[in-house]
Amino acid sequence: xxxxxxxxxxxxxxxxxxxTLQCAQDMNHNSMYWYRQDPGMGLRLIYYSASEGxxxxxxxxxxxxxxxxNKREFSLRLESAAPSQTSVYFCASSExxxxxxxxxxxxxxxL
Amino acid sequence: xxxxxxxxxxxTVSEGASLELRCNYSYGATPYLxxxxxxxxxxxxxxxxxxxxxxxxxxxxxxxxxxKRSQSSFNLRKPSVHWSDAAEYFxxxxxxxxxxxxxxGTGTRLKxxx
Numbered sequence: 001x002x003x004x005x006x007x008x009x010x011x012x013x014x015x016x017x018x019x020t021l022q023c024a025q026d027m028n029h030n031s032m033y034w035y036r037q038d039p040g041m042g043l044r045l046i047y048y049s050a051s052e053g054x055x056x057x058x059x060x061x062x063x064x065x066x067x068x069x070n071k072r073e074f075s076l077r078l079e080s081a082a083p084s085q086t087s088v089y090f091c092a093s094s095e096x097x098x099x100x101x102x103x104x105x106x107x108x109x110x111l
Numbered sequence: 112x113x114x115x116x117x118x119x120x121x122x123t124v125s126e127g128a129s130l131e132l133r134c135n136y137s138y139g140a141t142p143y144l145x146x147x148x149x150x151x152x153x154x155x156x157x158x159x160x161x162x163x164x165x166x167x168x169x170x171x172x173x174x175x176x177x178x179k180r181s182q183s184s185f186n187l188r189k190p191s192v193h194w195s196d197a198a199e200y201f202x203x204x205x206x207x208x209x210x211x212x213x214x215x216g217t218g219t220r221l222k223x224x225x
Contacts, residue, residue, distance in 0.1 A: 031211045040120070042201055042217040043155075050210045059214070090154075097143055097211035098162070100203075102154050 006103030021076040023091030032074035036087040117216035132187040134202030143205035144185040
């Protein structure tokens with residue numbers, strides 16, 4: 001049982017480049033989330049999707065876009081990467097706001 | 112608006128001493144409440160959760176937390192800390208309906224002295 005699969009694990013971008021982080025879950029969860037983790041700031045919610053077909057902004061949505069492609073997949077796109085977006089990104093899923101299941105994270109560096 | 116505050120950024124305790132980590136939340140009703148732990152370089156592990164009912168909840172690794180509605184708090188406790196408890200601890204608040212928005216606090220880093 002794979003749980004939440006997140007790709008890539010590591011990525012280095014130059015300022016201005018774009019990229020998409022992929023996330024898929026096989027637990028039939030309705031809700032999916034994207035967080036970023038920075039030292040001293042905890043996990044901050046970027047975007048979330050309560051169910052297929054809906055997405056909402058979280059605490060720090062600027063510079064990001066998301067797509068809930070289907071019930072399984074929720075991608076995060078950086079259109080023009082900035083050094084301030086250097087972070088560790090986590091995808092997560094849950095059923096009705098209960099326990100979160102996390103992916104293994106993506107370490108992103110923007111130079 | 113939904114929010115979580117962990118007032119203590121760093122806490123240092125001696126091994127064998129008791130521990131209490133503070134968490135205060137803001138939410139329009141009784142939320143879902145969680146404590147997670149993250150060891151260096153690792154992912155987040157759920158310690159315990161509160162959904163409803165008994166306000167004192169037991170978790171893994173000997174941790175417990177008490178929900179106090181009047182104080183909007185959900186503090187984490189352990190009677191005797193072990194060196195392996197050194198990690199970062201996050202409190203989280205989940206919406207109980209609708210969007211199921213799930214917010215984390217900024218974390219408390221625990222150091223344990225031998």
